[in-house]
Amino acid sequence: MLFLILAAVPALRAQTISSGPKAAAAASETVRACVEQLDILSCERAEKLRLPPKEKVEVLIYKYSAGPICTPELVLDKAIKLDPQNALAYFLKAEAILCTGNRDAAIPLYIKAIELNPEWKPYYVDVGLLMNLGCAGCDSIVLKTWQLALESSPDDPRVLAGYGNALLIQKKPNEAQAAFRKALERNPSDASAAFGLCQIYLGAPNLGPYRQLCETAIPGISDSELGSLAYQLEQKKDYSLAERAYRRAIAISTRDSRKSNLLNLAAVFLYENKAGEAVKIYRDYLATNPDDAGMWMDPYANALEQSGEIKKAEEEYLRAIDLHYECGTLSGLGGFYDRQKRYGEAVQIFEKALRENWDCPYVLLQLREAFAGLGTPHHPELTEFENKLVAAARPGPEVQNSDRYHRFARFLQELGRLEDAALAYRKAADLDTNEVPPLGGLGWVLHDLGRHKEAVAAFEEAERRQSGYLNSAPEVKRRYEESLAALKDKKP
């Protein structure tokens, strides 16, 4: 009974708030406990009080703050409705929305809050950094935001590199370079600025003297940046630096990206002839992720093979096939037999792979090499097998579409049956007059057949279908130019 009376007190208080100085003092104390001490009970009581709008808004804002971090922003919406110029309500709403991962919605609210309270201009740096992460509709305001950030926080260590990154995203590399350089002049170990410059120079044919910049970046950039940097270094065959970047990424990454960084590091180890280290990574990975065995057993077996554990490697190749019977795992084992000079077994496995998938990448070539290994590169069995594959691959009447004929044409081209390939490419190009690559393929085989006039016609037809196609495919363009030159030479 006593409890019921106590519980009713707040409601009574709310109703009697304007009834005397005592009640007013109690109300004031309730509001104070809410906004100063974030006392949730006081905030709930204060919300029910009849208060002037300004105080009511304060109560709503601090009631929000009294709750757990990242709670939904409903109470802030109420505050904004009562006071549409309340900077704090906008800022907290931006924070709440950012918690949900909706950067695009949070950014305009931060900007609104800063515009309403110029004392918060230093937060332009944070807004700019958010924009740099990607934001729909920010293109027109990102540089302006960074300029405001530079004006308000010239000494913020993040501002110059952040501005540089924004310029880089806006495809202004020269200005970006200047910003990064200025940042590095100020702080030679500024990882973000070093990363910005490193990225610019990674586009150059030779990293050379700029490699130091990438090294400076590694200790201070995020795991996703490290993953991207390591991948680019791997592409440039700078495996030792790629290894360092992956190692750092693994040390700081979250669970999911840690896995992919570990697997990427294993691949780098293989390039670096450190197969033993790759083996360890794959073995641990497969031990903790048995469901991924279908995908990673094969690279594991490959690492074992490279590290000299031949017997174990064969077992793992076979296990990969058991887990995932498809052309990729079969070709893995076939390649292993080929490298072990067990050509008979290699031939059998490659044939299985091709029966599984006739255009399994590179397997046809591997099969021919295996036959060559047997000392019979033109073995009648090979020709017979290839004929059977062609029969299996030929599109039936039910699949008369461009894509299917294009696949078939490429397969014939790989087989070296260029005349047949030309016919299939033509068919693919005719079945869908929007498709361009079949015409590139047609020109290519006609060029290889020495039928340059027809090749030029096919290449030019491709260019008519899609302007700029030849420039976008350098190998195709080279053949086009060779065919043109051949025609020119023929002219008297």
Added chain:
Amino acid sequence: MKKLAFAILFLLVPFSSSYPADPPTKLALLFAVPQSSCPEDFECGHGQGAFETFLLVIDGDQMKVAVRTPHLYVPRKSGFWEIGILPPKNLGGEQNGGDGSSNWYDWKLWAAPVGKKPELPPFDNGNSDQGGGHRRLTLSWVGNDYLSMTDYYETSSGSLNYVTAPMILSLDDLGNSGFSTFSSLKPWSPDFPPGIYKRELGRCVSDGDPDGFHTREFLESADQGWNVVRGRMRWEYEWTFNHGSGGARGFNSGCATTLRPPRSLVGADTLVLGWNHILPHVPDAQTAFSSPDGSLLLIFTKRQILAFHPAEGVLTKPFATLPIESHPILAAQWAVGKYADNWAQILVQAKSWTE
């Protein structure tokens, strides 16, 4: 193994909210956070869990990280202790502690004086569901004498269970036997008069809740648990309601509570300024700590720690800032004057039993 004796003098400074005439020249805040690299993963645990402890030393107008260590160290009256979470042993293949392995349940929470190998309860396979499952332990707070943890586990065959069991455990109990199974240690629980409990539950009940997670029936039929977590201004309770089995299994709910952990549990923890004096200046403030003498206020945002001398209830410009990654704070303890250096010295030399 060489045992390190950590005879530290732990100073319990009485809190004063007035600004002293002569602030101490040196203050240190020891705080612990989950490690960013693997917040919930055992892959990098190696027996000590994935935590980091920082000792922040503030000397005059200078603030620096004097110690940063990948362990969870807390000061106790008997010296520094280390707390850790030990995941199932990685035995390879199906026996790696993963979902299908026989030892998936074999998680341990331990506490011991720094350098001393903790008491680890042996794995009792009888407690785990043979059909497999998934489990993890997480910490939300560590004090001088207690910590707050949550035991999450799901069984994937037989009787399906989805249990979220928060509990507050004594560090002494953990030091004696460790925690491995649900009922191996008796948790500390708040002792409220029934009226207060009823009031708090009443505040939370919403019979019109369209999702049904705050109806009286849902809440009253759930297993309740208490955690301690860092709020904006203080250590706070987190009150959770879990349905581990039955038709509602796996559905959890929480209630905001006005009840606060007692000082006997979390120690002195009062901010020298009201939040309404902090937020307008630092709108991205996540939490804050006042030094025991009230001369210093540290505000943690998502990306930095701001240090202020709050004069007469007013926040001026920070006198120092330090970049930091955003983390929930798991532990925080102050050292004053010479004890700041003492702690730094001890922690620099500390060697975990896991190393």
